[in-house]
Amino acid sequence: MGTTLFEKIWNAHFVEFREDGRELLYIDRHIVHDLHAPHAFKELSKQQRHVRRKDLTLVVQDHTVSTRENGEAISGNMRVTQEVCAENQVSFVDHRSPEHGISHIIAVEQGLALPGKTLACPDSHASTVGALGCLAFGCGTTELVHILATQTMALVKPKQMRINLTGQLQLGVSAKDLSLHLIRKLGVTAGRGYAVEYAGPVVRDMELEGRMTLCNMTIEWGGRTCLIAPDAQTLSWYQKQSKEISHEILQFLVEKSKELYSDLDAKFDAEITLDCTDVQPHITWGTDPSQAVGVHEPIALSHDLSPEQHTRHLQALHYMGLQPGQSLRGTPVQRVFIGSCTNARLSDLREAARVVRGRTVAKNVVAFVVPGSAKIKAQAEAEGLDQIFLKSGFEWHFSGCSMCAGANGEVGAPGERCVSTSNRNFENRQGRGVRTHLASPATAAACAIAGHIVDAATLIKGEEYP
C-alpha cells in the first residue's frame, strides 16, 4: 500500500518512540513569538535547561506589536522577549526591522518553511505553511519549552483526511470565500484529530498565497495540521522570492518536490469531496467561522435548525445584533480591518486595492490595512498600493497581528461592527462587544467604501455605490 504525503514527511522526521508511546518528531525549524517567548524561556532556565539548537530557532515579535507609526513603543512581552533572546543568544527579529512580520508569513518569505520539512510555532495558525508542503504543528507554551530543550515534539500521530476540491472557482471568489464556505458545510469540529491534505483541481489552479489562506483556516474547522503537495507553482513561487532564498535551497526544492505527493494507492482515514463551482463570496454573520452565508443570501431562519443549533443560533444573532432570516447587505459597519496571517499578503492587498482605487471610505468608518510583513509593506509601497489606500481614507500601518487577536491593544469599541479579513469572529475577540464579520479582502474593502455590508462585484459595477 502506498503512503500519503503526510506519512512521507512524518516518517522522514520520526526519531523514536518514547516510553509513553508518543512519537518523537524532529523539528527542522522553530519560530517563537512574543506571546509565548517570555514564559517559555523563563521556564527553560528555571528547569536549568538550554536551547538545544539555537541555529534552528527564530524569535519574532508579532502579537503585541503596535502597528501604528507613533504607537506604544514596547510592550512588556516585547521587552522580556528581547531580554530572553539576548540571554539565550537566539536570533531575534525586531518589530521595526526589514525582516519583521507575522510568524507564519515570514516563515515562508525567508525560506524557513520548506517542502518536506517540519516546522513548529506556538500558534494555532502554524499550518499556514502547509500550503508549501511543509508539515507544521502549533503548540502551547509547555510544548514550546520541550521543543527548545529537545528540538523534537512528542506527538500522537494524527489520522489523515483528504479534501478533494472539485470544479472551478468563479471569478471574484477567493480562497477566503472558499474557506468560509467549507467551514460552513463541515462545521467547526469536522477536522478534529486529523492531518488534512487539500487536493483536487481547485487547489491545483489556486495561487500559492490563496493556498496559504486555505491552509491557515484549517484549525477553524478543527484540523490539527494540513498539507498541499508542492507542484510547479510552488517552485515558481520560491523562485520569485529568490533574494531571500538561496540557489542551494531552490535545487533542494526541485529534487524534493518530485517525492512529495500522496501515492495513488495511499489510504486516508477519511475523504471528502466538495464541488466548488457554485461557491459565492462569503461573510460570517455569527460568532464562529461556520456561521457564514453568501453575501447575497439571507441568514437561516432558526426554526429550520435542530434544538441545540437553535440556541447557539439565537445567541449568536443576539450578540451580533441581527435577526433570523435577514440579509446582511446594507447593514452599516463602523470598522474595516485588512490584515492578519490569513489575508495580509501582497495578493490580498492588491485584491483590496483594486476595489478601493478611486473611491473614498464612507464617513463613520475607520478602515485600516496592516501588511503581513515589512517586506510585503515595502513591495506594496513600491507598487503604489499604500497611496491608493491612503488617498481613499484607509490608514496604512506597520506589520503585526494587530486587530486579529487584539493582543496589542488595537481593538474596536463596544457595539461596533467590524468587517475583518482575519480568521476568528469570536465574541469580544476584537474588543469587548465588537461584532466581527469575517470576509475576503475584496469584500472588506468594498464594505469600507459603501459603509455597509456589500458585495464587492456589485459595488464595482456601480450598482450599490452610495
Add this chain to the structure above:
Amino acid sequence: MTPFIQVQGAAIPMPMDDVNTDQIIPSKYLKDLDADLAEGFLAFQRKKPDGGVNANFVLERPQFKSAPILVVGTNFGCGSSREHAVWAMQAFGIRCVIGHQLAEFFIENCLKNGVLPIELETNQHHLLMQKVVQADGYLPVCIDLLNCEIRGPGDLLHHFEIDTQQRRMLLEGLDEISMSLKKLHAIERWEDVNQAQLRSSFHK
C-alpha cells in the same frame, strides 16, 4: 508538574458548547506578564462592561468560588492554542474539566499542567450535566484517577476512559522533557544522518 490522583469538591455546571480560549482568557490578559489570570478566567462573562460583577454567572456564585471541577459542553477550549487558558482555569482553582468533547490543543495543554481533561460519551455526559446542574454545587463530586471514576453528585457513578500513559503522567506528575531526553542518543543520531539536509535549509 503537580501530580493528579484524586480531587473532591463542588462541580461547576457550564452547559455551553464551543467555548473558545478567547473567552476563557481574553487577550488583554496576555499582554501583561503580571496579569491576574484568575481574574481573567472567563472575565467578560463574569464582569459587566462597566466593571461590575455579573452575580448571575455561575463562577460568581459563592458555592463555586473554589470549586475544583468544571463540567462543560462540547468542543470546550477551541480556537487559539494559548496555554494561558489552562493557567487561568488553574489559577481559579480548577483541576479537572469534563466535557463531551474537548478541543485538541486544550487537552494537550491540560495534560502538560496537571489538569485532568475527561471526555464522556453523549449519554454519560448528558446525565452528569443534568445531575451537576441539579446539585448546584451543594453535593460534592470526587474525581478518582487511580480507579478512573467520577463519583457523585449523590450516588451517581461514572467510569471514564483515559489513555494509560496520559494517566500515568498525571498520577506521577512526570516531567516530559526528561522522558524525551532519555532518547537523546536517537535525536543525535537523527541529526547526524540528516545533517546535510538540515544544512541546506539554512538561508543564511
